[in-house]
Amino acid sequence: MENNNSVVKAGLVLALAIAGFFGFLYFQEKQNVDEKSREIELKTSEIIQTNFRLDSIARELDIKISELAALGGRIDELEAIRKNLETDKRNLMHTNSVNMQEYQEKIKAYEKIIRQKEVEIEKLRAENEQLTGINKELNRTNASLKDSNDELQRQKMALADTVNLYAESNKQLNEKVTIGAALRPVNYLVTAINRKGKERDGDEFKSKRVDRIKVSFKLAENPLTKKEPKTIYMRLLEPTGNVIADMALGSGTFLFGGKETVYTAKQTVTYTNNLQTVDFVYDRDKKYEKGQYKVELYAEGFRVGQTTFVIK
Structure with a gap:
């Protein structure tokens, strides 16, 4: 004893x-x-x-x-x-x-x-x-x-x-x-793309010059993170807080915190642990209203990052 x-x-x-x-x-x-x-x-x-x-x-x-x-x-x-x-x-x-x-x-x-x-x-x-x-x-x-x-x-x-x-x-x-071991997005870059395909980087854009939004970031190196396919969910929130989503354009839902959560777009990438770049390009079928938009990123049950941009 x-x-x-x-x-x-x-x-x-x-x-x-x-x-x-x-x-x-x-x-x-x-x-x-x-x-x-x-x-x-x-x-x-x-x-x-x-x-x-x-x-x-x-x-x-x-x-x-x-x-x-x-x-x-x-x-x-x-x-x-x-x-x-x-x-x-x-x-x-x-x-x-x-x-x-x-x-x-x-x-x-x-x-x-x-x-x-x-x-x-x-x-x-x-x-x-x-x-x-x-x-x-x-x-x-x-x-x-x-x-x-x-x-x-x-x-x-x-x-x-x-x-x-x-x-x-x-x-x-x-x-x-x-x-x-969760993914860590870094070095965010938001780009506005007009109808002619011209791109403009920054954090503020005029509404009439925005046809598509591209959100780019790098995945930080992390030896604890497994080198395997990772599904990343992107939620684009309007100034009102509503999620921009269109099921016809690839939007859907995923589980977060035990609840069904709507996402704007998703993609699966294979993590390589070498600061790889990930791009989300979203083509909305309506005008972007003025105000601050928020981008949230989720992966493997965690909210792994976020950034913002402004439409004037």
Whole structure:
């Protein structure tokens, strides 16, 4: 039970440490340039994954210690390894410079030890079964082992509670990583196109010179974003706040925040992580009224960007 309490306390400390760590990341993301933010997000993802693997190994070690103790095996070596693992976990979360390659080697070493102990445990079990068949005294020992197994089940239930705690924390962290991997439109450019095809860039246009509107932007580099097809939805809002939409011109609806949302136009692009340019050209069949228009961009369940322009 002391080991279980330690695991639960360690989980609480870890949850607080991760919450503080992401508070720091959030502050840094507001202060630093995009490149620094991406480096932090990538490093954080590596630390989270490594820490989760260490937690899994810790639970396996606890189980092996309990099993060895129940079978009469030596547990001093595993207990020492368990303490070293806790030290590695603390260093991972509190050391400024973390050598991830070193931690990968540590994880491989821990997993190898667990496999070796599994063989040892199976051997001890086989010996106990043989001795049980020929010795009545060991039959009484088996009754004691049953009690120990009951205790082990209770320990497993306690460990399961700890696993659920870590799973919830990991879910929250995965949600933050998902947000960090969202598309990031940058370098917006709005262009007015007249009937003759002449283009004019800017943020203010005369109504009589606007036949089509082109919205261009680049997709920022982000190593967390998968290189795969991405569907981008564009909503063009009038000064009144109404969405400009015409189903005959390709408008439709998509789910955002659990609700059906009308979009003006959409297109699917394959993200290449090289500041690729995306263009939306919208040909409206009526005059643009005077006022400020807003362009909103959505992708993968997030509103990823917006810009405005004025019709005079």
